[in-house]
Amino acid sequence: MRKLLCLGVALAFLSAILPGCAGVDQTARDNPKTTIGAGAGVLGGAVVGGLIGGKRGALIGGLLGGLAGGAVGHYLDQQEKDRLQTSRDYRYSPAQGAQIRIETVRVNPAALSPGETVNINLTYAVLTPTANTQVLVRETREILLNGNSVGKTSIEVSREGGTWKSTVPITLPANAAPGKYLVIASIDSRTAGTDRRETFFQVSQ
Numbered sequence: 001m002r003k004l005l006c007l008g009v010a011l012a013f014l015s016a017i018l019p020g021c022a023g024v025d026q027t028a029r030d031n032p033k034t035t036i037g038a039g040a041g042v043l044g045g046a047v048v049g050g051l052i053g054g055k056r057g058a059l060i061g062g063l064l065g066g067l068a069g070g071a072v073g074h075y076l077d078q079q080e081k082d083r084l085q086t087s088r089d090y091r092y093s094p095a096q097g098a099q100i101r102i103e104t105v106r107v108n109p110a111a112l113s114p115g116e117t118v119n120i121n122l123t124y125a126v127l128t129p130t131a132n133t134q135v136l137v138r139e140t141r142e143i144l145l146n147g148n149s150v151g152k153t154s155i156e157v158s159r160e161g162g163t164w165k166s167t168v169p170i171t172l173p174a175n176a177a178p179g180k181y182l183v184i185a186s187i188d189s190r191t192a193g194t195d196r197r198e199t200f201f202q203v204s205q
Helices: 021-030 083-089
Strands: 045-052 055-063 076-081 099-108 117-127 135-145 148-159 162-171 179-189 193-203
Touching: 076 083, 083 117, 083 162, 099 179, 099 193, 117 135, 117 179, 135 162, 148 162
Parallel strands: none
Antiparallel strands: 045 055, 055 148, 076 162, 099 117, 117 162, 135 148, 135 179, 179 193
16 A cells, blocks of 8 residues: 655645545545545645655646636546556567656546636556666646646656556636636656647636
């Protein structure tokens, strides 16, 4: 069983529990392989920490502009496939060295209203030449509206080979501007390269 380490550091604190966190907590209870960062998230941004994939990580995020006053919730993470299955899927050879590749970036729901929560899901493969190889990966999720950045979260985690899925929930403020929001998800590693994908979600009044 993975250990959970609470760092308890945040940019701001509120007495109320964030909307949408109950659903995220239920997801974690239903999936014992999921690791949760500390705290419920904080309006305007959060620093969330835990033992993720066996290594220390800290989720740092902030919401600006049209999303100011919203909330970054729990970070959820799980391994979907082991190293051998992932290597077979990609016809990977150890001679290729360590690699990282995004498989999907999805938002759920794709259309929502102010005050509701959108989950930004990222699935990617970590391909390693040996079972003992660990790859330090930085996951970044950035949200833009009309070309302007309105939110960004980033976390560094040490991954073993396999296919990984992580989720960051964002609760929109009640006055979130309507429009089409661009989500840019990227992964970066000094030893295994970079990859990037984009998707959208729509906010209507």
